Amino acid sequence: MERPHDLEIPSGRGDAIDGYGRLDKSTLVPVVDNSDSAIPEAVPWEYGKNEMPIARKDIRAANFGPIGEKKMRLGVDPSITPAAQPNTYVGATSKLSATNWTNPVDGTTHRFVFFQDPFNSMIVRRWNSTSGLWTTNNLTDIFSRTKNPVNVLTPSTPLASVSSSWFDRNELHIYYVAPDDVMTGAAIIDLVNKPDTWVYDDLGGATLTTFPGSQIAASWQRGYTSDSMGWWALAWQDKKNGAVRLANGTDFRNNKLAIPSVETAHGTSLALIPELYYNNNVNRLTMVSESLLSPTKGVIKKFTYQDLWYSDGRWLSKRNIPPPTDGVQFSLMRFDNWTLIYLLVLLPNGTITGEYFANGFKEVPTVTFADGPSDLNFTAIAGTEEASQPITTKTLSLTFDLVAWNMYISTFALGFFATLVATAPPFDSKQSVECTEQNALKRREWSALTENERKEYVSAMECLMKKPSRYAPGELPASDNYYTDFAAHHISVALNIHMSGIFLSAHRELLYLMEKSLHEKCGYSLDMGLPYWDWPEYLNKPLNESTLFDGSSSSLGGDGEHVQNQSAYVIGPEEAQKVKPVLKEGDTLPLGSGGGCVVEGPFANRTVYLGPFPITYSRAGLPEDWKEPNPHCFNRELSSTTLELLSNADAVKNLLDSTDITQFQARLNPIHRGGHLGVGGIGGQMADFFASPLDPAFWLHHAQIDRLWAIFQDQDPAERRYSYNGTGTFQNPAGTPEVTNSTVVPFGILGNDVTLEEVANPMEGRYCYRYV
Known part of the structure; x- marks a missing residue:
């Protein structure tokens, strides 16, 4: 197969980018509630497959172990700690986004991780579960030869990615913010047949401006009523008044107010996932954002959409979260047939904390690595759950591998792939991580x-x-x-x-x-x-x-x-x-x-x-x-x-x-x-x-x-x-x-x-x- 930079890259968004219809409720498949079932062991770490080594800044990956162990694990062998690799660079202030997609034809899982390099180019790393190899594409370079270049990106641009299989649609989208604070994106609209063909996504011609310093969030959501946000959703803080709004792939111009400006800290981080609701329908959304208790203290709030948006509690209420201008970042995930919600929070001091909800809020496992507690100072975080095989029923074959979640009819292995970036010296200086035979x-x-x-x-x-x-x-x-x-x-x-x-x-x-x-x-x-x-x-x-x-x-x-x-x-x-x-x-x-x-x-x-x-x-x-x-x-x-x-x-x-x-x-x-x-x-x-x-x-x-x-x-x-x-x-x-x-x-x-x-x-x- 030709590599992407050799392809004639299509320009324009094309008909497949927007114009999707609504979902017929009769096609929805009930999901078994396994909230009382035992939580399975984490998927074992496979060095050489799941790790994503990057130089100067060190992108690491971790799996959740059993909840009772109160920790995240990176590997099982103390001698194996994926760290820096030379000649590849992550920008000093780059954000991250990650998503999984499983090919419904051959069952191969593809894991995508997006970041910026020191030249502010958009880079995507793709892992293939069949070959066990990572490949790399420079999206900025690809689009520089089309009429829709994305070769001028603000350093630390917010990133949000989403991927899914739904009937005959197998798509991947990455959204980011241009220097004029307007959101834009790119997409692969046929992951099965054209997995290397990227197209420009102009959000259906909508002009969506973001509040400086805020983050964006994306998720797939399958609604069955005209009021439900369908296909995929994109959340952002509006530059005009600081409110959080939400748009969907049906019509980005028909976006809705999600969180009023009085409820939202300026420059907030955001995270968004779909949620299971009554009658086992996937017809609501969960989002977290920041509110300020005072000029120096903040709190993370959980909001839920079911016909309307409402706040149903504070997360991390016992912790004083610094104002968003200090760089708080979120990763929100759902496990165990959507009965467990996980929130990871990257604090300005480079540590990671959080909570999960399972019959009440509980402390999230802390980050430790196979060679002991991590002393790395993380600067970005992204998460996606471990992919699994699709479940086939008599009426429908479903594969949900999304930005922060998977939905399967039976219990799947509780493992999540988190991508964590550690601080490092400036580009072209000495390595910050000791070079070993394992990470060389x-x-x-x-x-x-x-x-x-x-x-x-x-x-x-x-x-x-x-x-x-x-x-x-x-x-x-x-x-x-x-x-x-x-x-x-x-x-x-x-x-x-x-x-x-x-x-x-x-x-x-x-x-x-x-x-x-x-x-x-x-x-x-x-x-x-x-x-x-x-x-x-x-x-x-x-x-x-x-x-x-x-x-x-x-x-x-x-x-x-x-x-x-x-x-x-x-x-x-x-x-x-x-x-x-x-x-x-x-x-x-x-x-x-x-x-x-x-x-x-x-x-x-x-x-x-x-x-x-x-x-x-x-x-x-x-x-x-x-x-x-x-x-x-x-x-x-x-x-x-x-x-x-x-x-x-x-x-x-x-x-x-x-x-x-x-x-x-x-x-x-x-x-x-x-x-x-x-x-x-x-x-x-x-x-x-x-x-x-x-x-x-x-x-x-x-x-x-x-x-x-x-x-x-x-x-x-x-x-x-x-x-x-x-x-x-x-x-x-x-x-x-x-x-x-x-x-x-x-x-x-x-x-x-x-x-x-x-x-x-x-x-x-x-x-x-x-x-x-």
């Missing part, structure tokens, strides 16, 4: 990825190639897109970052910046790192038959077209410096199987504008016009023979047996060059000393080099972590200073400058990744 982003070998994971990586790469360059107009005309910017920067610093004391460090950061771009710009799954290419594992058959280069849709594209009568590649003096002692000047390399343009698979028929640059430029320097476009095709010349000659298993073992960094670097040179020549041959981009990042294979090749350096460092961290050899100039000429921890490596438009000390440890500081 995993970079895996290419062949270990599933076919869909390989396709996702390829798609993200192709996405970067479609984004505009970050260079100012006229600054570097040959760099025509975001991806090519990496190659342009590599060219500009090639004579500093190769065969020098900063080679390993500079390329480690370059990999990180590419990985970060794939995640943030193109929706590459946040739990997937850059893959690496373990060369010796690919020597049992020709490269053009491997999963890397077989030309399939899950490969990095095929070989170049075969070029007849090529002359052998003779090792010149510049190349000899890179491949010694395996080869020397005057030796020849065997010809590969291609040599021409790549015409099969991903990246086929691609035109590049940088280069080619002969290796002699490493001695003579780049020409003055190197920044000008020189259009030519993307080509390759795969050679398993060259790869086996220079990058074989014995060479890798010998490399890792090095006793110090000087020996390691010397042994690495021919291995490093072998990967370039094994793909690029005589004239391919991968063999270009300057412009090799133009070939997407560059990133897997250098991830393998970074992996081997990390292994070497970990063999003796005390001696090798901050061990360097050489200067900051190509071939370390006499008179150039030796590099140290404080040596700075510039990255221009790609990112901030870094010191060698900052990039020395993949599991510390700005990084948190490991190779598996």
Whole structure:
């Protein structure tokens, strides 16, 4: 299936967004009252599935245990605590929203979590219960290419999401507030058949303005009378007078007063759920909002809709709730066939409290994690109950997986998925959560990825190639897109970052910046790192038959077209410096199987504008016009023979047996060059000393080099972590200073400058990744 950023995104809301009719009361199915039944155990935590790791700010998930335990649990193994993952970011003031939806066709549960990144883009993370994987989409990026862009969002915009299956309607909606305080939204209106097609939702043309600082709430509600709010409901605090109003999907313009302004604190938080009422009909709503007892004390009130809105009690009445301007947030849920109501409240000090109602108000379980009580300072909260299988009756098949609730005819497992965000340092600073093997982003070998994971990586790469360059107009005309910017920067610093004391460090950061771009710009799954290419594992058959280069849709594209009568590649003096002692000047390399343009698979028929640059430029320097476009095709010349000659298993073992960094670097040179020549041959981009990042294979090749350096460092961290050899100039000429921890490596438009000390440890500081 194509990824969303490759789709032609429909614009306009379409007929499916509004215009729904009312529900026929005769189709409603009675719900068994299980209020006296035992509360089942919580759904077990499954690490790798339910967690949603995010870097800088740490999105965590928790399940309720049995009520008697008075706690929420995160996992069962003290060694498993999902925490930060590098290269993915949550905005410092981002709110959260979460919802579940179960596919009525195949029973797969999809969990959606919405948040803003540090650039205020709208991000959605989706978990698939069948694959057990999270995927990511940048909605701001998707809609930026339609006539309804949502690419200008206020930081900390209120968020409210809702999803449901009802007969033939399977929909997901996300609502948010634009900078002019007007609510708007986006939707998937056919989750079964078009699960990746987002459309703009203009709320039926209604202009609904929100009170600054307030929150919004959304819920599905199935009413059966003309007075009942049907289909889905959206609540907000009106900017005009501070009253809380409620609209529904039938006609957002026909909204109603829910809570008068005299009952509501300005800037209130809101939460909304449907509620079971008499005759087992789902025909009322429960909402909570804030009222002020005094200028410094507040109270949370519960309101219920049944033909009209009324207040039926205070929640948390024994606790002094600070005014809403201090940032109180709600999560409201219903369990056990709608007989239990849960309210979680995130207080301004970052702690979570609450109550639940079951024959009276009782204290809600407190938040603890598998490794002990949480000392995290939470900044946002969202909740959704654990999904279950739909119940089929003789007359109707129902699946209710909603923003804060599930309804099933029989008792379902009492587990809820809460998403909690902890505070963290600003974007681009050091990790706030200790990096461990459990929470580190995993970079895996290419062949270990599933076919869909390989396709996702390829798609993200192709996405970067479609984004505009970050260079100012006229600054570097040959760099025509975001991806090519990496190659342009590599060219500009090639004579500093190769065969020098900063080679390993500079390329480690370059990999990180590419990985970060794939995640943030193109929706590459946040739990997937850059893959690496373990060369010796690919020597049992020709490269053009491997999963890397077989030309399939899950490969990095095929070989170049075969070029007849090529002359052998003779090792010149510049190349000899890179491949010694395996080869020397005057030796020849065997010809590969291609040599021409790549015409099969991903990246086929691609035109590049940088280069080619002969290796002699490493001695003579780049020409003055190197920044000008020189259009030519993307080509390759795969050679398993060259790869086996220079990058074989014995060479890798010998490399890792090095006793110090000087020996390691010397042994690495021919291995490093072998990967370039094994793909690029005589004239391919991968063999270009300057412009090799133009070939997407560059990133897997250098991830393998970074992996081997990390292994070497970990063999003796005390001696090798901050061990360097050489200067900051190509071939370390006499008179150039030796590099140290404080040596700075510039990255221009790609990112901030870094010191060698900052990039020395993949599991510390700005990084948190490991190779598996």
